[in-house]
Amino acid sequence: MTRPLPPRYLGAAAVALLVLCGAWYWFGRKPPAEAKPPPAIRVDMATVQRADVPVYLEGLGTVQAFYTVTVTARVDGQIDKVAFTEGQDVRKGTLLVQIDPRPYQAALGIAVATRAKDQALLANAQRDMERYTVLAPEDLASKQTVDTQRALIAQLIAQIKGDEAAIDNARTQLDYTSITSPIDGRTGIRLIDPGNIVHASDTAGMVVVTELEPISVIFTLPEEQFGQLSAALARGSVSATALSREGKEELDTGTVSLIDNQIDQTTGTIRVKATLPNKQRRLWPGEFVDVRVLTQVRNQVLTIPASALERGPDGLFTYLVQPDSTIKVAPLSIGEQNGDTVVVEKGLEAGQRVVASNQYRLQPGSRVSANPARPSASQLARAGDGAGEPAP
Numbered sequence: 150m151t152r153p154l155p156p157r158y159l160g161a162a163a164v165a166l167l168v169l170c171g172a173w174y175w176f177g178r179k180p181p182a183e184a185k186p187p188p189a190i191r192v193d194m195a196t197v198q199r200a201d202v203p204v205y206l207e208g209l210g211t212v213q214a215f216y217t218v219t220v221t222a223r224v225d226g227q228i229d230k231v232a233f234t235e236g237q238d239v240r241k242g243t244l245l246v247q248i249d250p251r252p253y254q255a256a257l258g259i260a261v262a263t264r265a266k267d268q269a270l271l272a273n274a275q276r277d278m279e280r281y282t283v284l285a286p287e288d289l290a291s292k293q294t295v296d297t298q299r300a301l302i303a304q305l306i307a308q309i310k311g312d313e314a315a316i317d318n319a320r321t322q323l324d325y326t327s328i329t330s331p332i333d334g335r336t337g338i339r340l341i342d343p344g345n346i347v348h349a350s351d352t353a354g355m356v357v358v359t360e361l362e363p364i365s366v367i368f369t370l371p372e373e374q375f376g377q378l379s380a381a382l383a384r385g386s387v388s389a390t391a392l393s394r395e396g397k398e399e400l401d402t403g404t405v406s407l408i409d410n411q412i413d414q415t416t417g418t419i420r421v422k423a424t425l426p427n428k429q430r431r432l433w434p435g436e437f438v439d440v441r442v443l444t445q446v447r448n449q450v451l452t453i454p455a456s457a458l459e460r461g462p463d464g465l466f467t468y469l470v471q472p473d474s475t476i477k478v479a480p481l482s483i484g485e486q487n488g489d490t491v492v493v494e495k496g497l498e499a500g501q502r503v504v505a506s507n508q509y510r511l512q513p514g515s516r517v518s519a520n521p522a523r524p525s526a527s528q529l530a531r532a533g534d535g536a537g538e539p540a541p
Contacts, residue, residue, distance in 0.1 A: 189518040193506035210368025212436040214359035222347040223325040248326040257319035264312035271305035334360040364427040368440040369418040381444040389423035392439040451493040468504035
């Protein structure tokens, strides 16, 4: 049986244990490492700079021919010849359709013959009047005879004037048998064939001629933009550019002709007409296009890219980069926006830097660093051209 240790040994063991624990705590612990700041967040940065910013209004429009004429017959008759080709460019006065002219030539001949007969009667009446004038002083011709002869001469003169009017009418009707283009333009699909009988009362027409150079575009803008466009027109000519609906390719550029004289209360829009030269025929009647109207150019205003603009509960803002690479929120008051460029009215100064990407990862006080500059398109093109060249 083991004998218990004396009390004095137990006290010494307890003291030794306390000494060992204190030594382990004092010498064995390591000083805490210093806390490292979080890594900087990589972002794209943009510099606030001054630039000239064009101010545009944009609307949806429809291309219309400058003039459109449905060619119809003005006299009755049979079509002898169709003198145009479908889709042909014609000048004003070009023969399009020939109607059988023979009945109208005969009518003209009758009118001419009637005038000649009445002219002969007038000449005879004037000779008789000369005789009566000589005999009247000798009482060989009564006053009544002289007055009657004078009235006959006036009647024949009036009749000849009527004959001349009939000749003009007959000649006009004959001219109507040759149907010509009233404008410079392009013919459409032929609507009638040779051999058919046409009438002046027909409304269907024989062909439609449209003028394509110049050409018109009718487009709409919100009524709120009426004042801006009206003020631009008061300053002078206003440029209007037609753009394709898909790729926003510029098709042609012209000028605004007019603003319609009333606002459509149903849609709250105004109709605007622009005229474009269309020399390359890239615009066609009935085509839908976007129209961009240049109302003014704001010179040397502060600008930032649209990607740097953020919207919060208190309005628009951007993340402003501080000199120590931290960021803060900068409330903004903006003006016009042209594509990727935003005009800053208040809140920034030229030369400051703003964050243009990765804003969702940021909060005030975050540290940021700029992403490497991306090569431009020209630099990429030069690099591609040099890729295939042999090394020296």
